[in-house]
Amino acid sequence: MNLDWNFIIKYAPLYVEAAKLTVFIAFWGILLAFAVGVLCSAALYYKVPVLRRIIQAYVELSRNTPLLVQLFFLYFGLPNIGIVLSGEACAMIGIAFLGGSYMTETLRSGLESIDKIQEESAASLGFNKWFTMKEIIFPQAMAVSVPGICANVIFLIKETSVVSGIALADLMYVAKDLIGLYYKTDEALTMLVISYLMILLPVSAAATILERRLRHAGFGN
Amino acid sequence: MADEDRIMLEIAGLKKKFGEDVILDGVDLTINKGEVVVMLGSSGCGKSTLLRCINGLESFDKGSIRIDGEEIVSGSKALPRLRQKIGMVFQSYDLFPHRNILDNITLAPVKVQKRAKEDARAQAEQLLRRVGLWEKRKAYPRELSGGQKQRVAIVRALCMNPEIMLFDEVTAALDPEMVREVLDVMLELAQGGMTMLIVTHEMGFARAVADRIVFLDEGKLLENLPAETFFNNPSTQRAKDFLQTFEFKKTLTDERKDQLS
Ligand SMILES: Nc1ncnc2c1ncn2[C@@H]1O[C@H](COP(=O)(O)OP(=O)(O)OP(=O)(O)O)[C@@H](O)[C@H]1O
Numbered sequence: 401m402n403l404d405w406n407f408i409i410k411y412a413p414l415y416v417e418a419a420k421l422t423v424f425i426a427f428w429g430i431l432l433a434f435a436v437g438v439l440c441s442a443a444l445y446y447k448v449p450v451l452r453r454i455i456q457a458y459v460e461l462s463r464n465t466p467l468l469v470q471l472f473f474l475y476f477g478l479p480n481i482g483i484v485l486s487g488e489a490c491a492m493i494g495i496a497f498l499g500g501s502y503m504t505e506t507l508r509s510g511l512e513s514i515d516k517i518q519e520e521s522a523a524s525l526g527f528n529k530w531f532t533m534k535e536i537i538f539p540q541a542m543a544v545s546v547p548g549i550c551a552n553v554i555f556l557i558k559e560t561s562v563v564s565g566i567a568l569a570d571l572m573y574v575a576k577d578l579i580g581l582y583y584k585t586d587e588a589l590t591m592l593v594i595s596y597l598m599i600l601l602p603v604s605a606a607a608t609i610l611e612r613r614l615r616h617a618g619f620g621n
Numbered sequence: 622m623a624d625e626d627r628i629m630l631e632i633a634g635l636k637k638k639f640g641e642d643v644i645l646d647g648v649d650l651t652i653n654k655g656e657v658v659v660m661l662g663s664s665g666c667g668k669s670t671l672l673r674c675i676n677g678l679e680s681f682d683k684g685s686i687r688i689d690g691e692e693i694v695s696g697s698k699a700l701p702r703l704r705q706k707i708g709m710v711f712q713s714y715d716l717f718p719h720r721n722i723l724d725n726i727t728l729a730p731v732k733v734q735k736r737a738k739e740d741a742r743a744q745a746e747q748l749l750r751r752v753g754l755w756e757k758r759k760a761y762p763r764e765l766s767g768g769q770k771q772r773v774a775i776v777r778a779l780c781m782n783p784e785i786m787l788f789d790e791v792t793a794a795l796d797p798e799m800v801r802e803v804l805d806v807m808l809e810l811a812q813g814g815m816t817m818l819i820v821t822h823e824m825g826f827a828r829a830v831a832d833r834i835v836f837l838d839e840g841k842l843l844e845n846l847p848a849e850t851f852f853n854n855p856s857t858q859r860a861k862d863f864l865q866t867f868e869f870k871k872t873l874t875d876e877r878k879d880q881l882s
């Protein structure tokens with residue numbers, strides 16, 4: 401492959417800017433998704449009536465519709481009922497909406513894997529429900545859930561490539577733009593791949609270290 | 622002292638059903654302060670259920686349970702506070718696996734009772750030294766043997782300064798060589814004047830530790846006698862049969878020991 405290095409050097413700053421947007425959307429979207437997951441999984445764990453059904457419906461809806469469709473709904477659909485959100489806001493909410501269901505399922509199975517006796521022995525020491533969850537159940541469930549959460553994070557970072565569909569200048573958008581303008585397909589795609597790798601490889605490495613630490617030095621059996 | 626002041630635990634007409642099955646069928650039991658009561662009964666007769674009702678882990682259908690004069694109602698607002706008066710140790714190891722031994726013990730005193738950290742640690746140290754496990758304070762539960770875990774579980778309950786301790790077959794899951802170290806801790810507690818309700822299948826221990834024996838059979842308390850009277854002269858046939866199966870088992874193990882030596 402014969403790459404045009406002048407082209408690459410000239411447009412690299414564009415990728416840097418786009419990567420910043422990708423990371424920005426991924427970071428806040430995933431953080432929100434995690435918060436959604438914590439709340440929803442706790443509600444499922446405690447079998448809160450009604451809310452539990454609503455969450456189950458949300459999980460099904462979120463997991464069985466493409467992110468792009470969710471984004472279109474937020475970006476083009478909501479203005480019809482008077483809610484106008486910026487592209488960035490739509491992207492973050494979209495990632496949170498999609499990721500929230502994945503995080504919910506991962507955390508729920510973590511919570512359910514903790515032996516009932518843990519809750520009972522905490523209760524018999526006088527812990528209330530909130531403290532039992534915060535100090536006893538949740539930390540243990542997190543340790544169980546870490547591999548799943550890491551997988552979700554990586555999946556969601558990759559999913560952000562869809563936000564170019566609502567005209568956000570993320571990595572995917574820049575690459576498509578350059579190809580459209582200059583037909584430098586090889587260069588544009590090479591830079592795209594490298595950009596994603598530079599974001600994802602460190603995340604993957606961190607996930608591996610985290611998982612290994614939990615497995616070896618971990619407290620669980 | 623007036624009578625009511627001496628009573629630690631008062632159970633009256635306790636009835637508990639799981640679905641259609643009647644598990645506890647009108648249990649009356651009173652335990653005075655400083656008394657050590659051992660509850661015996663064959664497997665499935667409702668011993669664990671009774672203990673779980675006492676500290677509100679299980680709701681019940683009829684009757685009442687009072688701890689130090691205050692009524693236990695499952696799910697009530699007062700329950701977390703009342704539970705601090707009741708120390709419970711379960712059969713399965715129930716330490717918190719993500720916290721080290723010292724944290725396991727001081728978590729509740731600090732977070733629930735809002736005691737100063739130093740104060741809780743000082744008491745934990747004193748108790749851990751008493752059961753010979755101070756060296757293990759930084760270890761995690763999975764690094765301990767079963768017997769050590771149960772001793773920590775006892776210490777954890779004691780560090781809340783409970784007024785009564787409930788033990789549910791705490792040695793049943795242990796290897797034989799570890800049973801002794803746990804029972805010794807309980808014996809020492811009893812001699813120290815702690816009010817205790819103990820479920821065990823260790824007859825020798827029951828005899829040594831108990832002021833009183835209660836015998837539960839099919840959800841009914843059939844016997845409630847001083848320990849010596851119960852072992853020498855139980856009043857019901859069911860209790861006699863129960864003791865006989867243990868005699869039989871004991872003879873078998875003794876014979877096996879003889880053969881081995
Ligand atoms: N959560 C539950 N749901 C339905 N039935 C239960 C439940 N817990 C216990 N039981 C039933 O209640 C009865 C009494 O159980 P319990 O655990 O109190 O017996 P136990 O005297 O402690 O027996 P063991 O000596 O084997 O520990 C048993 O028949 C058991 O099957």
Ligand SMILES: [Mg+2]
Binds near residue numbers: 668669670789790
């Ligand atoms: Mg039992």
